[in-house]
Amino acid sequence: MFRLNPSPLNWSNVKSSRRTYFKAIASAKKAHWSDFLSSATPRSLWTAKRFAFGRPPQRFPDLPGASDPAEIAETLLDHFFPSKPPPPLLLRLARYEDYTPLTSEEVSRALSKSSNTSAPGPDHIPYSVWKSVHRIKPSLLPSLLDPLLAHGFHPPSLKKALGIVLDKPGKPSYNSPSSFRVIVLLRTLSKILERVVTSRLSAQATICSLIHPLQCGSLPGWSTADAALVLQHNVECFHRLRYKVSTLFLDM
Amino acid sequence: MENFFTRYTDSSAVFLSFPIVQHNCLGSWDVFLSLFHSFTTLPHPPLLVAIQDPPSRRSVLPTFPGFISFVPPPPGRPRVAIYVSRTLNQHLSCSTVFHGTSDMLSVDVFSPEGLFGSPHRSLRVTSLYLLRINSPPYRSVLPERLFSFLSYPHLVLGDFNLHHLLADPCRSLSEREFTISRRYFEAAFEPLYHLLNTPVVYTRFPFDTVSRPSVLDLAFANTAPSSFVSSWDTPLPSIGSDHVPCVITLNPPAIMLPPPTPHWALLDLEAVGKALDTFTILHCPARPTPNSMSRWFDISSTRLTSLLTSHAPSKRPCPRSKPW
Numbered sequence: 001m002f003r004l005n006p007s008p009l010n011w012s013n014v015k016s017s018r019r020t021y022f023k024a025i026a027s028a029k030k031a032h033w034s035d036f037l038s039s040a041t042p043r044s045l046w047t048a049k050r051f052a053f054g055r056p057p058q059r060f061p062d063l064p065g066a067s068d069p070a071e072i073a074e075t076l077l078d079h080f081f082p083s084k085p086p087p088p089l090l091l092r093l094a095r096y097e098d099y100t101p102l103t104s105e106e107v108s109r110a111l112s113k114s115s116n117t118s119a120p121g122p123d124h125i126p127y128s129v130w131k132s133v134h135r136i137k138p139s140l141l142p143s144l145l146d147p148l149l150a151h152g153f154h155p156p157s158l159k160k161a162l163g164i165v166l167d168k169p170g171k172p173s174y175n176s177p178s179s180f181r182v183i184v185l186l187r188t189l190s191k192i193l194e195r196v197v198t199s200r201l202s203a204q205a206t207i208c209s210l211i212h213p214l215q216c217g218s219l220p221g222w223s224t225a226d227a228a229l230v231l232q233h234n235v236e237c238f239h240r241l242r243y244k245v246s247t248l249f250l251d252m
Numbered sequence: 253m254e255n256f257f258t259r260y261t262d263s264s265a266v267f268l269s270f271p272i273v274q275h276n277c278l279g280s281w282d283v284f285l286s287l288f289h290s291f292t293t294l295p296h297p298p299l300l301v302a303i304q305d306p307p308s309r310r311s312v313l314p315t316f317p318g319f320i321s322f323v324p325p326p327p328g329r330p331r332v333a334i335y336v337s338r339t340l341n342q343h344l345s346c347s348t349v350f351h352g353t354s355d356m357l358s359v360d361v362f363s364p365e366g367l368f369g370s371p372h373r374s375l376r377v378t379s380l381y382l383l384r385i386n387s388p389p390y391r392s393v394l395p396e397r398l399f400s401f402l403s404y405p406h407l408v409l410g411d412f413n414l415h416h417l418l419a420d421p422c423r424s425l426s427e428r429e430f431t432i433s434r435r436y437f438e439a440a441f442e443p444l445y446h447l448l449n450t451p452v453v454y455t456r457f458p459f460d461t462v463s464r465p466s467v468l469d470l471a472f473a474n475t476a477p478s479s480f481v482s483s484w485d486t487p488l489p490s491i492g493s494d495h496v497p498c499v500i501t502l503n504p505p506a507i508m509l510p511p512p513t514p515h516w517a518l519l520d521l522e523a524v525g526k527a528l529d530t531f532t533i534l535h536c537p538a539r540p541t542p543n544s545m546s547r548w549f550d551i552s553s554t555r556l557t558s559l560l561t562s563h564a565p566s567k568r569p570c571p572r573s574k575p576w
Contacts, residue, residue: 070364090541093542155549156546189553
């Protein structure tokens with residue numbers, strides 16, 4: 001209308017229409033955003049954060065003295081995995097006399113705790129494949145892993161891992177290896193063996209009372225809530241006795 | 253996007269081409285999107301895109317599927333950006349080099365086996381935007397910082413905002429233009445950089461009808477161009493900027509690509525079941541040493557993983573690709 005008849009009245013109509021149009025868009029966006037936030041689930045919360053704050057920039061280690069990726073990798077390896085003296089060389093591996101053979105149930109238990117979406121290591125085999133293999137032939141994985149347990153030997157090929165370097169957010173500069181962290185992806189076969197050993201050690205420790213009765217971390221059936229309850233109980237006990245209580249938290 | 257890898261033969265493959273695009277986007281999102289959509293007209297999509305004056309909002313660049321963007325760190329609005337193709341980033345290591353200014357950014361492409369059939373393991377690509385300033389050298393980055401003696405291939409691409417007779421022999425230069433540009437060209441020639449532009453191929457067509465076309469977008473390479481640069485051209489259409497995108501095609505880098513990984517979700521469990529019926533683990537050595545035990549485990553686990561891998565199809569570069 002304003003193009004056909006460019007009068008001041010039409011111009012004011014154009015302005016008010018335009019204002020209404022953009023206001024409607026802004027209010028629709030605001031309402032949609034409020035709806036999205038009100039129906040946010042624990043998963044979609046991170047999507048909301050990404051929308052609100054944008055993607056963090058990708059940072060590369062800009063380390064002094066390391067000009068190409070090989071040198072950067074070497075510097076990071078030296079920082080995160082400093083070289084240690086080699087362990088004493090064993091001439092022969094002795095089989096443990098009172099060793100309990102590995103059963104397929106133990107492997108099943110270890111596999112049941114493993115996530116199919118967990119990132120695999122250098123051999124790219126996920127847990128889902130080992131679960132299928134174990135379902136088809138339950139004796140296979142025990143016969144592969146049992147000799148290692150029987151001789152107390154962890155082969156070097158199971159210690160090889162993929163290292164994914166991630167930047168720590170909010171660091172003032174990224175020219176030091178300490179501004180990054182490494183996620184180590186071991187072979188899934190190695191992690192199955194580790195789980196079996198962990199469950200055996202945990203069972204032995206419980207039987208022999210090697211673990212403090214109030215140890216809550218890394219034990220099945222115990223959680224942070226239990227630790228908080230124990231702390232609250234101790235504090236109240238001391239308050240009843242009219243003691244002053246202070247707590248020291250240590251991040252080891 | 254077109255699959256531009258050769259099929260794998262003997263668990264290895266080479267890139268067919270290594271195109272690099274350079275363009276001044278004038279800070280416009282429309283120009284940026286038009287540029288990336290125009291790549292469909294190229295025979296091979298670019299692996300690196302060096303952009304000057306990229307559009308940005310709160311120092312965050314626009315994204316485009318298939319590319320990762322890199323910009324100089326804050327403070328200051330980024331004046332240059334480099335977009336690296338995810339395909340390139342999956343197969344070669346790419347790391348950024350910052351120069352302490354928002355007008356200049358480099359990306360190092362690294363291959364441990366060497367690139368372009370030479371022992372050079374790195375290729376450095378620098379994106380540059382020389383802004384006009386009022387004090388000498390009258391451009392925002394000193395010429396000595398642009399060109400240096402490097403032992404590996406180095407490409408310097410950008411909007412230099414300089415006129416020189418080598419790039420535009422038909423232009424009559426003023427004394428001032430010649431003085432400013434001579435310093436930069438001499439700094440380039442001292443460490444043996446070569447100009448890649450084809451003379452008289454204009455890269456900027458001003459919007460007004462008064463000014464003449466010019467060659468402001470320059471590309472320099474530090475070794476003999478024929479050794480790794482295949483061509484410099486402007487095949488892409490004008491896309492809203494007064495600059496024309498330049499495409500620098502490098503020779504195929506002749507790199508060994510990693511073999512495709514198995515698609516475990518498509519593992520043929522029926523065939524695996526039949527194969528596992530007859531599969532047995534070798535007997536462990538009776539009185540093993542650490543070495544013999546290691547060897548036994550490696551052989552046994554490799555036999556098992558090979559059996560599994562042989563029953564899983566290989567992953568394709570993208571879901572729409574043809575099977576290997």
